[in-house]
Amino acid sequence: xxxxxxxxxxxxxxxxxxxxxxxxxxxxxxxxxxxxxxxxxxxxxxxxxxxxxxxxxxxxxxxxxxxxxxxxxxxxxxxxxxxxxxxxxxxxxxxxxxxxxxxxxxxxxxxxxxxxxxxxxxxxxxxxxxxxxxxxxxxxxxxxxxxxxxxxxxxxxxxxxxxxxxxxxxxxxxxxxxxxxxxxxxxxxxxxxxxxxxxxxxxxxxxxxx
Amino acid sequence: xxxxxxxxxxxxxxxxxxxxxxxxxxxxxxxxxxxxxxxxxxxxxxxxxxxxxxxxxxxxxxxxxxxxxxxxxxxxxxxxxxxxxxxxxxxxxxxxxxxxxxxxxxxxxxxxxxxxxxxxxxxxxxxxxxxxxxxxxxxxxxxxxxxxxxxxxxxxxxxxxxxxxxxxxxxxxxxxxxxxxxxxxxxxxxxxxxxxxxxxxxxxxxxxxx
DNA sequence: CCTCGCTACCGACTGGTTGTCGGTTATGAT
DNA sequence: ATCATAACCGACAACCAGTCGGTAGCGAGG
Numbered sequence: 001x002x003x004x005x006x007x008x009x010x011x012x013x014x015x016x017x018x019x020x021x022x023x024x025x026x027x028x029x030x031x032x033x034x035x036x037x038x039x040x041x042x043x044x045x046x047x048x049x050x051x052x053x054x055x056x057x058x059x060x061x062x063x064x065x066x067x068x069x070x071x072x073x074x075x076x077x078x079x080x081x082x083x084x085x086x087x088x089x090x091x092x093x094x095x096x097x098x099x100x101x102x103x104x105x106x107x108x109x110x111x112x113x114x115x116x117x118x119x120x121x122x123x124x125x126x127x128x129x130x131x132x133x134x135x136x137x138x139x140x141x142x143x144x145x146x147x148x149x150x151x152x153x154x155x156x157x158x159x160x161x162x163x164x165x166x167x168x169x170x171x172x173x174x175x176x177x178x179x180x181x182x183x184x185x186x187x188x189x190x191x192x193x194x195x196x197x198x199x200x201x202x203x204x205x206x207x208x209x210x
Numbered sequence: 211x212x213x214x215x216x217x218x219x220x221x222x223x224x225x226x227x228x229x230x231x232x233x234x235x236x237x238x239x240x241x242x243x244x245x246x247x248x249x250x251x252x253x254x255x256x257x258x259x260x261x262x263x264x265x266x267x268x269x270x271x272x273x274x275x276x277x278x279x280x281x282x283x284x285x286x287x288x289x290x291x292x293x294x295x296x297x298x299x300x301x302x303x304x305x306x307x308x309x310x311x312x313x314x315x316x317x318x319x320x321x322x323x324x325x326x327x328x329x330x331x332x333x334x335x336x337x338x339x340x341x342x343x344x345x346x347x348x349x350x351x352x353x354x355x356x357x358x359x360x361x362x363x364x365x366x367x368x369x370x371x372x373x374x375x376x377x378x379x380x381x382x383x384x385x386x387x388x389x390x391x392x393x394x395x396x397x398x399x400x401x402x403x404x405x406x407x408x409x410x411x412x413x414x415x416x417x418x419x420x
Numbered sequence: 421c422c423t424c425g426c427t428a429c430c431g432a433c434t435g436g437t438t439g440t441c442g443g444t445t446a447t448g449a450t
Numbered sequence: 451a452t453c454a455t456a457a458c459c460g461a462c463a464a465c466c467a468g469t470c471g472g473t474a475g476c477g478a479g480g
Contacts, residue, residue: 002444002445002446002457002458002459003446003458004445004446004447004457004458005457006456007456007457010457010458031437032437032438032439033436041458041459042458042460043439043440043460043461044440044457044458044459044460045457045459047438047439047440048457048458048459051439052438052439053438053439114325114328114329115321115324115325117324117328118321118324118327118328119321121373147395147399148392148395149388149391149392149395149396151392152388152389152392152393152395152396153396155370156366156370156396159370159373159374160365160366160369163331163369164365164369178359178362179362181359182359182361183362185359185362186359186362186363186366186400189357189399189400189402190396192399212428212429212430212474212475214427214428214429214474214475214476215428216427216428217427217428220428220429241465242467242468243465243466243467251430252429252430252431253430253431253432253467254428254429254430254431254469254470255428255429255430256468257467257468257469258427258428258429258430259428262467263467263468
């Protein structure tokens with residue numbers, strides 16, 4: 001009757017289910033009952049592994065960020081690919097996930113999920129920033145771009161991509177095009193690049209998805 | 211015993227108290243009981259005037275945004291003041307409020323208040339944007355700055371100010387200076403202004419407050 | 421001055437929530 | 451075989467948002 005698993009395995013099981021439910025229905029409107037009923041465990045078990053519902057959310061985001069960072073680091077290291085392209089690929093990897101955090105991105109921006117969105121955003125801004133800043137510095141060294149404040153440009157860009165482009169699916173085709181063109185235009189200005197030199201690398205971002 | 215007030219008056223009373231409590235403890239951890247006990251009304255009364263707790267939040271933000279927009283419009287209209295300065299004054303008015311929404315800004319950025327923060331941010335981005343975009347266009351007409359996408363520059367700027375600078379109080383002095391310098395630097399690049407030409411107008415933002 | 425209707429108000433109640441706790445069972449080491 | 455311990459259980463307490471049938475004050479019209 002009673003199924004016992006090693007703690008790590010059960011934790012992951014909980015995070016899998018919780019992550020999917022949060023993604024489907026939002027964090028607020030997913031009850032702990034929803035989670036434990038779907039897994040088939042008792043309340044006590046859930047709270048044996050996690051100290052609160054928010055703790056589950058945090059652990060889920062931790063796991064997700066870990067996976068993201070591994071991907072991002074792998075991409076960033078491919079020195080044979082041009083900097084611009086690598087940068088784009090990393091941002092792309094953030095949005096169109098293939099892993100367990102996949103549908104999460106779709107739901108994140110409903111008002112229900114404000115907490116989750118904010119937590120993820122903070123983590124992106126702090127943990128992904130150094131990696132991207134490194135890329136920019138590489139670009140500066142190569143004479144591709146120039147700025148005195150690479151980290152802050154990254155901050156601004158991440159923020160923008162993560163809030164404005166998230167809602168992009170909702171918008172009219174015409175407005176989407178404008179936003180994308182504006183983004184490239186502004187990024188080129190922030191990085192003092194040749195007008196048009198970023199387009200090629202960024203455009204694949206908006207090819208089929210979004 | 212039973213105190214009866216005109217509906218509008220009671221609504222405002224509720225919004226006053228709710229606003230203060232949301233600001234002090236955050237939206238999530240303020241219960242409807244907290245509100246109605248402090249006012250001294252019954253549950254039914256609260257739900258006679260508002261259809262849900264979130265409805266109270268929305269009404270509060272409505273009222274706040276209304277006041278903000280009035281202020282901002284007044285500032286934006288002062289054609290005798292240089293555009294840069296007006297722009298700065300408006301942003302300043304957003305952060306250091308004198309009205310009832312005063313302490314709200316202080317608490318907004320705790321994770322508890324993610325929902326409130328997001329709602330306010332959306333409203334800022336949609337409702338304040340046209341006003342600021344108008345200012346930028348005025349600056350363009352005057353030859354002070356130049357961009358093909360004034361609205362998107364405003365969007366980027368508002369977003370940045372509203373998330374990065376909110377946490378600024380928490381940071382080390384050294385980092386604050388850097389963030390501010392970077393902000394000016396980036397804004398000048400986005401608007402193609404003479405380096406240093408924005409400093410004078412922006413600096414008052416960070417004089418004593420924040 | 422009376423009464424009638426409507427607006428504002430009341431508070432008990434419901435259904436659902438998160439988190440706790442004392443007790444129980446499986447597992448693996450001895 | 452026994453025993454400590456890690457994993458699990460489920461009843462329970464405390465709380466919370468929202469509902470509803472009923473009530474009191476107020477203003478208008480007789």
